[in-house]
Amino acid sequence: MELILEQLPIVIHALNIGFLQTLKLFFVTLIGAFPLGLIIAFGSMSRFKPLSYLTKVIVWIVRGTPLMIQLLIIYYFPGLVLGNPIWGGGETGRFLAASVSFILNYACYFSEIYRGGIQGVPVGQTEAGLVLGMTKTQIFFKVTLLQMIKRIVPPMSNEIITLVKDTSLARIIALQEIIWAGQAFMKGSQGISGAIWPLFFTAVYYLICNGILTLLLGRLEKKLNYFR
Amino acid sequence: MSILEVEHIQKSFERTEVLKDISFSLEKGQVLSIIGSSGSGKTTLLRCLNFLERPDSGIIRVNGETLFDPDAPFSRSEAEIRKKRLHFGLVFQSFNLFPQYTALQNVMLAKELLAKEQPDYKTRKKEIHQEIEAQAASLLKQMGLADRMQNYPHQLSGGQCQRVAIARALALQPDILCFDEPTSALDPELTGEVLKVIKELADKKTTMIIVTHEMAFARDVADHVIFMDDGCILEQGDPIQVMEHPKEERTKQFLARFTQG
Numbered sequence: 001m002e003l004i005l006e007q008l009p010i011v012i013h014a015l016n017i018g019f020l021q022t023l024k025l026f027f028v029t030l031i032g033a034f035p036l037g038l039i040i041a042f043g044s045m046s047r048f049k050p051l052s053y054l055t056k057v058i059v060w061i062v063r064g065t066p067l068m069i070q071l072l073i074i075y076y077f078p079g080l081v082l083g084n085p086i087w088g089g090g091e092t093g094r095f096l097a098a099s100v101s102f103i104l105n106y107a108c109y110f111s112e113i114y115r116g117g118i119q120g121v122p123v124g125q126t127e128a129g130l131v132l133g134m135t136k137t138q139i140f141f142k143v144t145l146l147q148m149i150k151r152i153v154p155p156m157s158n159e160i161i162t163l164v165k166d167t168s169l170a171r172i173i174a175l176q177e178i179i180w181a182g183q184a185f186m187k188g189s190q191g192i193s194g195a196i197w198p199l200f201f202t203a204v205y206y207l208i209c210n211g212i213l214t215l216l217l218g219r220l221e222k223k224l225n226y227f228r
Numbered sequence: 229m230s231i232l233e234v235e236h237i238q239k240s241f242e243r244t245e246v247l248k249d250i251s252f253s254l255e256k257g258q259v260l261s262i263i264g265s266s267g268s269g270k271t272t273l274l275r276c277l278n279f280l281e282r283p284d285s286g287i288i289r290v291n292g293e294t295l296f297d298p299d300a301p302f303s304r305s306e307a308e309i310r311k312k313r314l315h316f317g318l319v320f321q322s323f324n325l326f327p328q329y330t331a332l333q334n335v336m337l338a339k340e341l342l343a344k345e346q347p348d349y350k351t352r353k354k355e356i357h358q359e360i361e362a363q364a365a366s367l368l369k370q371m372g373l374a375d376r377m378q379n380y381p382h383q384l385s386g387g388q389c390q391r392v393a394i395a396r397a398l399a400l401q402p403d404i405l406c407f408d409e410p411t412s413a414l415d416p417e418l419t420g421e422v423l424k425v426i427k428e429l430a431d432k433k434t435t436m437i438i439v440t441h442e443m444a445f446a447r448d449v450a451d452h453v454i455f456m457d458d459g460c461i462l463e464q465g466d467p468i469q470v471m472e473h474p475k476e477e478r479t480k481q482f483l484a485r486f487t488q489g
Contacts, residue, residue, distance in 0.1 A: 128324035131278050132338035132400060133314045135306060142337065146328045227327040228382040 004197060010190050011182075011198045018181025019205050025098055025167045025177065030160070032103035037110025045115060055111075062108040067101065068169050074101045075173040091176060098170040102163075109159055117152035118144065150224040157217040161210050178202045229292055231256040231435055232277075232404055237286030239272055246272045247283070248459040254404070254452070257433035261446035261467070264456035265482060270439040273456070274406045277437070278318045279309055290315045290403055317402035321409040323389040325381040331392045332377040335364035335399050342400075367395040371425055387418030391425055398429075405429070407438040423449075443486040447471050455479050 043055035062070065075097040079085030087093035121144050129139035171180040182199040185192045192198075230253040239247040247269045254260050262270045275281040277288065279296075288296040295312045325334050339360045343349055349356060368377050371391040381389055390410055397405055407426065411419040423445050430436065430449045440446050446453060447467045454464040455474070463470055463479050474480050 122322075122324070124320060124322055124324035125326065127280055128320065128326070129338075130280065131313060131316070131318040132396070133310045134338055134341055135310065138341050142341070143326050150328075227380050 007185075007192050007195065007198075010192065011185060011195075011201065014181045014184065014190065015178055015198065015202060015205065018176060018178035018202075021095070021175065022164075022167045022177040022205075023209075025095070025102060025170060025175070026164055028099045029102040029106055029163060029167075032099065033106035033110050036103060036107035038114055040107055040111035041114035041118065044111060045118070059108045059111060062105055063112075067105050067166060068172050070105055071098060071101045071169060071173050074104075094170075094173050094175045097173060098175050102167070102170075106159065106163060110156070113152050113155045113159065114148070116155070117148040120151050121147045146224075150227075153217065153221045153224065157214070157221075160217065161213060164209055164213065165206060178205055230254060231291060233287070233289040234277075235287040235289075237273070237276060237283045237288070239269075239276060239281060239283045246459055247276070250286070250459075250461055252454060252461065252464065254435065254437065256435055258435060258451040259430045259449055260437045260452045260454065261450035262437065262439045262454045262456060263441070263443065263446055263482075264454075264462075268456040269459040270456050271408055274318065274408050274437065274439055277404075277406060278316045279313045280318075314400055315403045317397035317400060317405040319390070319393050319397050319405070319407045319410050321412050323381070323386075323393045323413070325389055325393055325396070327381050330378050330380055331368060331373060331384065331388075331395075332361070332364055334381070334392055335367060335396045336360050338396070339364070339399050364395070364399055367398055368392070370428075371395045372421070385418060386414045387421045390414065390418075390422045394422075394425060394429075403435060405434055405436045407436065407440070409439055409441060411440070411442060443471065443483070455482070457482070 040055050040059065043051050044059065046052045046055075075087060075094065078087065087097045125143050125147065126139055129143050134142070167177055168179045170177055171183075174180070179199065179202055182202040185195040185198040187193065232254040234253065235251050237247055237250040238245070250269075250273060252260075262273070264270055272281060276283045283296065283298070285298055286296070287294060295315065325331075326337065329337060340357070343356050343360065346356070365374075365377060368374065371394060373388060373391055373395070376384060376388055376392075381392070384392065390413075394405075394410075410426065411422050414422060419442070423442065426436070426438065427445075427449055438446070438450070450467045452464065453467045453470040455462050455470055455476075457478050463474060463476050470479070471483060474483060
């Protein structure tokens with residue numbers, strides 16, 4: 001116990017740095033995947049068949065394979081197979097590759113949620129807008145969008161919370177996120193080796209982070225309860 | 229000149245012919261009731277008039293202006309169709325109010341969006357907004373909803389919702405106001421309050437087309453009745469003549485169910 005107390009400041013410092021990387025990947029993924037998911041959703045609902053088939057195939061591949069494999073392929077394929085290591089080395093390159101993989105992966109999941117949300121808004125809403133002389137763009141932004149958001153908040157909350165934990169997969173390409181930082185103390189780092197408790201301790205970070213997210217998303221859900 | 233002329237409208241979905249050669253006209257200030265069993269094409273006809281469906285052939289004219297003629301070259305641009313659409317208003321069976329807006333906002337929304345296209349919108353923004361709000365409020369008052377303006381649709385009864393929907397359609401001052409079974413989703417008590425409002429509009433000489441299953445109401449309020457069956461107009465004319473002395477066997481059959489029950 002005394003030993004742990006001694007090690008604690010060193011470990012927390014290392015975990016904080018790792019968690020910062022986790023949060024960075026989390027927010028970059030959300031910022032990229034929210035709009036990209038909407039584009040993919042419109043693509044899959046398009047009346048132009050080739051486009052809708054193409055997006056459906058992409059969604060099938062991305063949802064049908066493990067994110068870990070996607071990370072490996074996106075990070076190593078350009079360099080090892082094409083002989084063109086576009087990501088460069090170092091933590092920056094790994095972060096870029098991880099961001100691209102996560103954004104693509106989550107955008108595909110989001111797209112299905114968006115699609116459900118959009119199709120869940122009754123056609124009558126669009127028709128009412130049309131007969132009132134509104135344009136399709138006006139109908140989307142003034143009528144459909146908020147009703148869609150209301151519908152997708154619960155399934156989105158699920159995905160967002162899963163994303164926090166999924167970021168740990170990025171250590172497969174050696175991105176130094178929090179679990180990577182915790183694991184380092186098992187192998188030996190900064191004079192500590194063979195310590196497994198730092199790895200267990202990372203769970204606290206995830207738990208607090210997801211607790212805050214749950215509260216915020218719950219508040220958003222409540223805020224949208226003013227209409228039905 | 230008739231305010232509305234419909235000539236030889238035809239419409240098929242896949243291989244089913246829903247409208248077969250529909251022609252009729254309507255005079256300004258008159259009320260036309262369309263009756264007939266479900267699936268006879270009444271709703272599709274209204275949807276064609278409101279450009280929610282595109283007829284396969286036929287001509288639609290309002291005030292002598294051809295709005296639809298598949299043979300004549302015409303602009304298919306969204307802006308053009310929107311303009312034509314505004315000759316008509318449509319009240320839906322299921323209200324289709326926008327749930328995230330209050331009753332007042334529901335009535336104002338479309339008008340405000342249209343106002344943004346006016347050239348003087350930027351300079352007179354506040355004034356225009358106030359005008360639109362005053363007009364919406366007075367329409368809701370007319371519908372007996374003065375104390376319900378700030379309520380959201382889910383806080384209103386079905387009858388109140390439908391009256392908001394009527395006010396919303398009236399806000400754009402359409403030449404012809406169409407009703408698609410406006411009371412079919414309401415219980416008898418609420419039906420009464422909606423019919424009363426429509427009757428008041430008829431007394432004010434609002435040009436209306438009403439698709440309805442309320443036979444007594446159709447007879448009382450209409451200047452002209454059309455009986456549709458299987459995509460055709462089987463019989464039309466004065467309400468008393470069509471509904472009390474029908475010529476066609478099918479019309480008698482259809483009406484018998486209502487007089488007996």
